[in-house]
Amino acid sequence: MHGWTGKILHLDLTKGTHWVEEPPPEFYEEWIGGKGMAGAYLRDRITLPWDSPEMPLLFLTGPLVGTPSPTAGRWTVASRSPLTGTVCDTSVGGRFGFELKRAGWDGIVVTGKAKDLVGIVVRDDRVEIASAREMEGWETSRVFSAFPPKKGSTAAVGPAAERGVLFAAICTDHHHFSGRGGLGLVMGAKNLKYVHLEGSGKVSLADPGAVAEASRQIYRLAATAPILMGEFGITNFGTQAVFDLMESRRMMPTDNFRQTWFEAARKVNAWSFHQKYDPKKDGCAACRIRCKMVAKDGRSLPEFESLNHFTALLRNADMEAAVEANRVCNETGMDTISAGAVLACYQEVTGKKLSPEEIPALLEDMGYARGEGAELALGAERFAKKRGKPGAAMTVKGLELPAYDPRGAYGMALGYAVSTRGGCHLRAYPISHEILRKPVQTDRFSFAGKARIVKISEDINAAVDSLTACKFLFFAASLEEFAKAFEGVTGLPATAQDLMRAGERFYYHERMMNWWNGFTGEDDDLPERFFKEPGTGGDGIEIEPIDRAEFLKARAAYFKVRGLDPNGIPTREKCRELGLEWKDS
């Protein structure tokens, strides 16, 4: 077998044991890796409570990881989300995936619950479950400092995961995060503080020449995309590059989504951050784009979503407050999008405007689940409901929305609503065509045609997250080029459409797992605000409330295109067509 190592490491933290699974080639061909493979390990246990010791926590790579294929240094964390109850996977950068593959593993499956806090150390085929009792309460950078710098890779949780924050994150190598859905809390529930990896092997390639040629083609395309490699692209400004665009398109979530334009946006844009912090670039293993921006003092600059949520969403025009807010989240181990959205919800519910000093302070309380922060640690939906103002929670399926106002991009509106992990922009990623004009522009104020576009994009992105490649490159390249890389790496014939078909199967599988946990089409909805209140128009752009009837029509079309019944529930027939094993709810 080429590309894959052929080995999955299983650890049972209750027993303190581990064993090696060697799945047959057919398993790999069926599930590929990352997101797809997560489904294979989760389906039989997804109805367990997220904190059941038997609920697996998965660290998975894909076949391209550790190879010269572009941006293939990513990996996947997956389990059931404590925040939403949905199936949840996150694509993460850094070196972790690279080291895992070089250590000879395609993935790690963690079950059980250790009696005391532990860490997992994997050095090639040597596996150790080590005591981490002394690390209790440690913030993430302190955990990283326990390992030799620039040797291997470490994923760790901070105090948030030990204190029950429902959106606790897993932090990797200082600057890379598994944020969404609270998978850090699953790690915390297993009493697992960190996973440290060191690998020294190589990944076998079926046809190195073909991989090199595919890489050339992919990078040539990347060079043509201003959003990637342009003077103002994310290679130079990180994902903050998108910030000005959201402002100019009047779809910048502001004041807890009560407005869509922030008058002080230009004071806190990417250029302003560069002027003030003069950051250096960081990135995933073997990536030429390198989208992470790190200030001279070592603090990560907020990424676009975090930047918006620590500035416009809170009506905060203080850059340092945003950088500090970001640092607190990274140190305590919290998802920045959820944390920022919870603060915005808090401001609306209480009517208090947080000062620049109060923002990081309240976040720290949240991360340590103390004082008022303990209530906020439950997420916006639970907090707003508890305070009797459920309409102030800007969530879908309990997951706080990211930084694109859906009134300014209707594909995004539909994408948020039907996403299997809740309010997420990355499943369908409609910003690509609605805003960034890639591969071509679509009408952002229309639902027409969006049902199929959202479905196809979800299929593509599910394939990308299974390979496990970087979605940013798909602003330029497509699965056509990545299929060539896949063939070169694995030696298995594959086309773009084959990979999309696999992506369709994985996404439908997730839809099934959510159904088993009680989710139906009724849950595929947006907060009422977006149908009732307009955004902030200007510069000739009107931001109207979304027409609910049109939204419901598009949602019904999506159910049809996706092969669900009119209630958004999976069907036996579609299941059979996709080769998935049927199971009743």
Add this chain to the structure above:
Amino acid sequence: MPGAGTRVERLVRKYTDKLISQGLCSEEAPPLMGGLDADLVWNREDPDQAVLEKVVQGLNINTILLASPAEPYRSILDYLASRVEGGEGTIQPEDSETRTFLHDIPVTRRLDPDRIVAALKRRKNVVVPGKGIVTFGIVSPEQAFIHFSSVCFACFVKFFSDYREDHRKGRVVPAQREAFEKGKAFYGKLIENALAHPLPPEGPYETKEEVLDAMIRTGKATVECGMVDSFFGNISYLLGDTIFISQTTSSLDELQGCIDACPVDGSSTVAITASSEFSVHKEVLTQSGKRAILHGHPRFSVIVSMICDEEDCEFRGRCFTHCPKERFAGDVPIVPGEAGRGPRCISTTLPPPLKKHRAAIVYGHGLFCTGKVGYREAFENLVRIEADNFHRYMEMVGES
């Protein structure tokens, strides 16, 4: 397609109409396009619909297009396809658009759904000799239009590049000669019309409104006179401390609402939706005193830029990035360079000659023209340089 229809239907109609209005298809053999959201809609009834419906079932797409290109593309395509051994294989153009976006163009002998699906699973287009081109879109019918026009462009460039080589080696065959005659007559007429086309407004343009109006009108004129297929090319203008530039993937004939205003001091990143060649435009406009740039892909400028008889050159096969020679087409420099930023990219290779000369050609890619105050000069340069390159080529192959 009854009534005004849904937006999907309107888009299908728009792009099938555009294929005809741009001369890529003819009214006698109109394109057949199907668009899907929840359901599949067609622009017209056609016996080939049944085959395409099967193709749609085999692919995860939202648009399918089958169209026979108008002359001379049809003859050119059929000739190139006839050269593919056994009738099944690929056409391999070497212009930069093809190398970057299409990679190669598969050919299959019959309009058979299984063969079409197999080809389109791998590539964006497939050529079926006698029937035309089958292609698709994943996001919009516009993609199918772009793929189709890209094949026409790439095959035109390849055909005339090959013809010149075959002529030089005395191996032109009758079918090739026949397609050549059609291409020559077609392009001769096109050049004649382009030279007679009304010129864009004279600059300088002093307000934002004047700039946008001039850009929109010049973009349209460039497409109307065939100097570029609508998807290709870009245009920019410097007004004060702002560069106005067409957005990436915008069509030059539809620039309304597709022009970004980018501050020269870099204080905003809105240029991430601007043309990928923004850096070139910025450097030239801010450092040369010129105010307008117009970039198109006129075919004979592209073809002439790729003609080089130094067969034993160590950079053969890498000319588009590595050519070390100082080359000219008349007084217009030809430079190597790929899209993007870096030492072998046009962000490095193109600005120096473009600041100095009225225009420059990027090897295998296209022609950039400047105007000191406005688009009249840039447009005239574009058309005249292309006309010169057309005649230059014809002389090379012994035609007057």
